[in-house]
Amino acid sequence: MEAKPNLINLEITSILSCAMLGVGMLTLPRGLTEKATTTDGWIILILNGICAALLLILLVYMLKKHKVTDYFSYIEETYGKWAGKAICLALAVYFLSIASFEVRAMSEMVRFYMLENTPMEVTILALILAASHLIIGGIKPIAKVCILFLPITIIVVLFIYMMSFKVVDLMNIKPILGYGLQPILKGFTAGQLSFFGIELILFLYGMTDKKLNINKGVLIGCFIPVGMYVLTYILVVSTLTIDEVTSVTWPTISFIQSFEVQGIFVERLELFLLVTWILQFFTTHMLYFYFAVKSMTHVFHNRFSTNLIILVPLIFLLANYAKDIGDIFIFSDLLGFAFPVVLVILPFATFFVYGVKRRIRQ
Template sequence: MLTNPKDHITSTQAAVLVTSFILGVGILTLPRTVTEKVGTADGWIAVLLGGLVAMLLGVLLVKLSQLFPGKTLYQYSQEIVGQWMGLLINLYAVGYFTLLAAFEIRAMGEVTNFFLLPATPIEVTMGLLLFASAYLVVGGINPIARLCEVILPITILLFFLVLFMGFKNFELDNLRPVLERGWMPVIKGLETTTLSYLGLETMLFLPAFMSEPRQALKAVLAGIGIPVIFYVMTVIVVIGALTIDDVVTLTFPTIELVRSFELEGVLFERYESFLLAVWILQIYTTLSLCHYLAGLGLAQLFQKGKFQSFIIGLLPVIYVLAWKLKTINDVFALGELLGYMGMVMVIAVPIILCFIAKVRGMLLGNKQ
């Protein structure tokens, strides 16, 4: 049972939600993290292979959700593994999305404070974004999907426009030789790149809201495909313009690339403002979806009170968790932890549930 019988989304909106969820903080840090892990200029290959792995995992999540039409993970997990084990899985999912929401607003606050609003207390920036999220989320998933449909085309246009300007400093030799150390460094980089595609876990919930759930497979593949293009092009352009030696020393290499632009006779000088404006919009959509899924989990788990009450109740929890992070290193440490928690959501949980469902004869609609 959904919180609102009219709260349905199209397959296109589902794809846009997946894309918007994936495109978060990673777009600013991925060139550094993957280059550190790979140690060569072949990070873009690891990013591409990581996207293919993410698509395979997305197929698994969709197949599991389609076994229980109209239900989210919070509901069918208890049907498969029983009340208490299902409760643990659901609480884990709620905790994951709550922590991820805290991570998103803190990361946004750190970047905004450093590059845009140095005189504004970070607590104010986080609070404003969090209240804006609550205002959107209380309306359900449909307003979130419609907002993402508006924001994503703007994001694509501005991002590629800004990235295209980076070709002025681009040197193809910075990406050569390809596979100079073989495939092993690229394989090592798969861990980092796969974590960058976290957001697939939304497909444990979104098919329940889709007006055409049979289109969920196309939605997840399209939803992952767009970030694959984003990430691959970002890594190629950033490394090609800055070299791997510079990239590994920069906290946010994508922003530093944009700040290096010098175009004479052009009205604007600070081009990173365009990138950051787009990025903040993406953070907002990711935060809103995390906030929504955490509140939905509590509403469906306890089946007491209104959905909106849980959304409001999560506000101080998310804020305090974000406020507890003292430095940017704490933010990155939490991001790494969330990466591994997300892997549990997209690998361990679906595999276990599929296996148990098969053992109990629940596959192919035998018991839904």
């Protein structure tokens, strides 16, 4: 059984940021532009970020008020043994699905840009087994990997973006609010794939050092990805324009491929972005894989390592189920329906029901 880890703010920040910086950043400009049909997607992202930050503060307050030490036990105490186990099992399916989606999307990108002749099954299995090696050690080793990978990602991405300024034309994102507020409202939910990961605070809270001001770590962990999303959207749309952004699968990579840099040891920088983003895909996959195992362990009260072994083939099969990239994006849309349930509906309903039951006992 994993000992109580007592995560600190730096670990919370790194875990939340890495969980959010998965497949979303590479596809975000396309999905958001398609939905809003204007170049005002950066405004939508800022508004989404503010809403996410306020929601995170509220969720932390709710968990603190009920002194939650384990979210799975909190659910079971609220709804009863069997209903609680059913909800926890549904959460395990949710985590398993996202872990499969991330590893499959990552493998698609690797096959398309790097290892065209390598069977996708080999890439998927290698990544799942690498994640399993870290997961068996618990959340602390995962947090250390996130702390290592996050600054590397930020530095590499900002360096590449700095090199792109010569091809960026900010006139392409004008006029601002040229079509009023309707596109903003229409596209408000389009960027939610990029906010997958913030719901993990519900499950991380019980692992934190309660003496710390966790709001600080949570907010920084949310705003780092949001800042990168806004910058990415502005640069990609300013360079490629709306028509091209909506016609390519990975617009952020297409943006990097649109310019060359003279005078350094490589002229094409997309390789740096691809390698960096493989790390982010990996950490996101690993985090959801870990919580899938954690959910199963709570439901069946068996060994953590046993559930890890059971879920490896399940993730592998689910990741290989999609036939092509179109199926993967359909899968992401389906996950988009479950996301607000896990992030908003379940925690608020649980808070209300638990509060009512506690008053009745008193």
